[in-house]
Amino acid sequence: MQGVNSTVKAKVKYKKRHPSFASRFKSNLPLLLFVIPGAIWMIFFFYIPIFANVVAFQDFHFSAGGFLESLRTSSWVGFKNFEFLFSSNAAWVITRNTLLYNLGFIVLNLIISVFFAIVMSQLRNKRLIKVYQTSMLLPYFLSWVVISYFVYAFISPNQGLINSLLTGSGGKAISWYNAPQYWPFILLFIGTWKSIGYNSILYFASAMGVDPTLYEAAEIDGANKWQQIKHVTIPALVPLMTLMTILAIGNIFRADFGLFYQVPQNSGSLYNVTSVLDTYIFNGLTSTGDIGMSSAAALYQSFVGFVLLMISNAVVRKIDPDSALF
Template identity: 55%
Template sequence: MIGGFIRNIIKDKVMLLMVLPGALWFLFFSYLPMMGTVIAFKEYRYSREGFWASIWGSKWVGWDNFKFLFTTNDAYIITRNTLLYNAVFILLGLVLSVVMAVVLAEIANKKLAKVYQTGMFLPYFLSWVVVGYFAFSFLSSESGVLNQILSYFGAEPVNWYSEKKYWPVILVLVYLWKALGYNSVVYLAAIMGIDKSLYEAAMIDGAGKFQQIKNITLPLLSPIITIMTLLAIGKIFYADFGLFYQVPRNSGTLYSVTNVIDTYVYQGLKSTGEIGMSTAAGLYQSVVGFVLVITSNYIVRKFNKDSALF
């Protein structure tokens, strides 16, 4: 048995070498750090004897670190904001990414399509710090582009960083602008892999573009759409820290509509320095995400096993 295992390794050594960098990355940055989750149940205090000595020597406090998230007056607000924003991001991101991929696939001039794709893909590579300054150039109360446009038409300027009612829309628009091009690449690649003879047969039968999209493209995209949605559901308790911290510029007056679990934990860590609290929040998000993925995948398997993750 051992000999067969070694022979398989030698046989597939090229493939294994290709997988090795990714496997090492997951080992060192995903699996080994999991041993540190014990900090979530301890009152962590740094010791000069070393990191692991600090962990095992710290006082065991059980569930006390989790109370920071659940007993605070802001628990409902940060949970609501995290869930609702992510639900909107998943829904609109899915629909618009698929639409964008279909539109790009239908452009006859492929050089022009690549230009459009590159233009939509570039915002993904910008850091949220840069995006935050872009947003500020539009929303600044003194010299912002939007206020200049409002003044040109005789309207009163708006102090955007003090008006909460606008920010749910602003955050959604900024997120979609940055992420849409990147998310559409997966669906565009899937469309490019569809057998062109299916479309040719549909054209012979008299099907128009919309009928081809409805009866060929979307049904064949449904497995990848389901998988991407399941993966997104697993991160529904995670918020994009840069989006909710940098774009609103950490304005205290906007906390009721911009504060999410990640920003709240960061602010709590800055004020209290309790590493155990932030570890507890990360563990809570991971466990809930795991449960949601398992549950969602179970539901999908009931309807279509081929579209499930596992």
């Protein structure tokens, strides 16, 4: 009997089936259809424009034949646009501003968001938590244009609330939009205020995931509220804090255009402290119309951003492989 079985087994050959491309395409068709709109958008607005980066190496001038014709007719200047960017003081100022503001946002966002998340996690009144969350999240959904008017209402040189208070109490009015020394603080404050609600919700969700018996164990071990936060809550938030920080470092060369353009109302006398890569590129394009120069600045931003993203991803992969982007 055994012999018969083994003969039968030997004769039956199990063919390993690899589904063909056509059959896989067919079975995944509904999912692929879902992808199409997003893919088209990505191709037109992200992938095709990559090729237009060549203008960073050209003395670009529009000609009647359209963009492609302009590309053909514009002369090649090699790295001249970059040379100009880096030989001027602008490159240093915009790089310094972009990096320092973003570093400031990373630190402030981390500390303040975690602080508020912990405060909310200690609240027992669920309704109050919702009220706080909503009111903290509200600025996140406001447009920078709207916020720039809020700011204007406070610091308008003539009718602004702060100047009224200053003059009312015998002080001197400040021409805020011409006083660069205040703007690093104003920008850091406004930027943090806008994003704090969103970030603190992330940390709050993580804090709420902490096993409540850990607090009970700590309470029995004699830990007071602060010690419970220090030894239970904060360690539980560390992985998320690390991840958020590393991801933010990956974006450190990408400034929030709305904040730096709208809130200072593109005031020329503030450029030294408000000009960041994004606003510099935009201003360069709108004022001088030099597409080559602006593209060089944009390519510089993208390149450094890409390098930082790769580095931060490598770091994330080392710390927590599951959280890595690729």
